[in-house]
């Protein structure tokens with residue numbers, strides 16, 4: 001049932017208007033001043049307030065302002081015995097629904113009341129729809145969040161699986177990809193790259209030698225010097241890795257960086273002999289990390305050469321084979337940051353990359 005509050009210091013007006021409303025099956029209450037009206041509005045959900053302007057100790061416009069502050073959807077209709085255009089304008093400017101000159105007969109009252117109740121009802125429906133929409137949106141965002149997490153988890157598992165598959169066939173380089181991935185990510189972080197780029201570079205590092213899956217394991221694990229043909233077969237791993245990764249729905253930069261990770265800045269690398277900025281920044285970082293990690297690790301054909309030799313190697317070839325900025329970041333990482341080779345798995349698949 002609709003609920004209306006009449007605020008007027010004249011008792012006879014309060015009684016008359018309430019009776020008119022009750023006769024139309026509208027619940028009507030009354031208050032003799034603004035303070036009482038505000039107390040009643042606190043306790044019950046009124047739809048419309050009819051308020052006199054001039055009352056002892058209170059003012060109808062101030063009451064209107066207070067009501068609009070507390071509950072903007074309540075419709076307020078101003079009544080006055082001394083109507084002026086200025087008062088009417090002031091009332092409307094403060095959010096009054098309507099303005100009625102006294103005396104108010106039943107027809108005037110009901111016309112204004114019905115219209116105000118209609119507006120209030122529409123506002124209530126709008127608020128209910130907005131609330132429903134809010135709940136729906138929140139549910140939708142939760143669902144998208146859950147699906148994104150599931151997708152990221154699946155992607156992480158696939159990357160770990162791909163990384164592990166390569167290393168099963170080449171136990172001498174077990175952990176190499178993870179160490180290269182982690183070192184590449186640390187270098188990228190040191191260079192101030194965005195965290196999403198850092199994590200993408202880590203992932204590329206974890207699978208950068210995936211193309212070695214097609215290289216016979218007797219060549220991969222051969223302890224002696226490789227023949228030119230064997231060397232050529234091994235060198236094909238970057239192209240093979242590119243071909244494999246190009247076929248799956250991953251960002252193109254992953255396959256492209258895998259293809260380029262044996263390029264060198266002076267064009268002496270393979271497979272395409274790219275130079276400088278022709279090589280992606282991700283691949284330029286990976287080639288430095290790959291070189292350092294390989295020299296620090298044991299190989300079937302030699303013992304580990306150590307950190308000093310690895311850092312000397314990249315320093316010596318800075319600006320020739322490698323990007324000097326990356327070489328400097330890598331050196332600072334080890335010498336100032338006391339970085340230790342990290343072969344643990346910690347993938348945080350960058351949001352938005354899937």
Ligand SMILES: [Fe+2]
Nearest residue numbers: 208209261262
């Ligand atoms: Fe490689």
